[in-house]
Amino acid sequence: MSGTADPYGAQAHARAMAGTKVEAMPTLPAAADDASGPVVWEETVAAGGYASRRLARGARLRLIDLSGDSCVSMLVFNVENPLERLNVADTVKVQWNGYLGQGRLLLSDMGRVMMTILTDTAGTHDAFCGASNEASNARKYGDGKNYGAHPNARDRFMLGAAKHGLGRKDVHPCINWFKGVRVEEDGATTPDIGPFDEGREIVLRAEMDVIVVLANCPHVLDPRDDYSVTPVRATAWRGEVTPADDDARNATPEGLRAFLNTEDYYAR
């Protein structure tokens, strides 16, 4: 008779797993010895995996490309009204630049700053090419389904968004962290997939109460035949709401007005 033939045996079998450590897993209670404030989220997101998380205004979110081959696609929603969300077109147009990096803001479709890139040691990100989808992964890797070996970023987003009551229509154009795309003079998009050093990181500051949805799947322009992606570490900690004299807040007239709009939204 097997050890799991009755509920007692099954229970013992299940409980014997406690304490197992794998690379991609959350740490509870959230803890990190290299955070700059009280830690509220610590999780290593699997290669091909996803995560979604609610972050309070002022919180910092650090993403570390542990092994140098992460590609973290991200959606952002306003917690209390998820109809308001990251607008990639406005983000590049309002800031007069298509390349993301330290000091740049992530703007909503309501003219507000949702997040600020406080620090960036990677320098290769992408606001143009978006998420892989089932069809593109099926073409490249033979399948792209959530239950298979080659999940696509768009369907990862769908799951992450669904856990906050959101649906297919809420999966909006995204940003890709850690993999770069350059635009040539003739409009051509040139991907920069690496290889990159281990440990590159970005730190974002939430300027609103937000839901972030992360999908860690190969970049849609990744030229490699294999489904190549490595885990990403996400750490969030509490932080102060941006003060009036903050450098990023005051760096440009457009950005300052985005902060004024966010501050106006929270004047209640």
Added chain:
Amino acid sequence: MHADAAHSDAALAGLSGAILHDEIVPARAPWLHRVNKGQTLRIVDLEGNQAVDFLMYAAGDDAERYSAQDTITAQANIFLRTGTVLLSNEGRAMMTITGTNVDYHDTIGGACSCESNTLRYGHHTKAQHACVDNFLDANVRVGRGKRDMVSNINFFMNVPVEPDGALGIVDGISAPGLTVDLRAEMDVDVVVSNCPQINNPCNGFNPTPVRMIVAG
């Protein structure tokens, strides 16, 4: 208002099949129209350099809609030209640009909104009409809403990207009478904002009418 579909009309040249619809969209106005698979939509920039903000939804399932990022990625280029296949967020072909006499069209610049205008130009522009309000005006009447707003196409609009990533809406490269032809690869609901923006060169600082012709 419907244009006269006279046989001598140069704007109809090269269209095959019957003229199914022919309409002048006034300056600043929204427009919503079904284009069925195999039909061609021709957009005529009547007076030149008039941005035509453009979204579309799969007729049978409007959670499937135009995706700027999928379209850029599939052709590895940000500019929309003759031959560009306009893809959905599911990676399926929605329309193909079968011809245009403008060098390229934009799909990274997005749509102007009352809210983003406050960032770009100042809060004095909040009350001005904007493309997002046109898209919403058209969509809300058919059961869609703000969740259906995604990055759009801007026909006849010029957004170059410099080597350092600098980008912006600059003087247009269209001219009076230039056109773009779009062949539907599936049944689509097209929603257009004939851009009312007056604070940048996307409409030559002067919004003007455009003409929509459906043939097939």
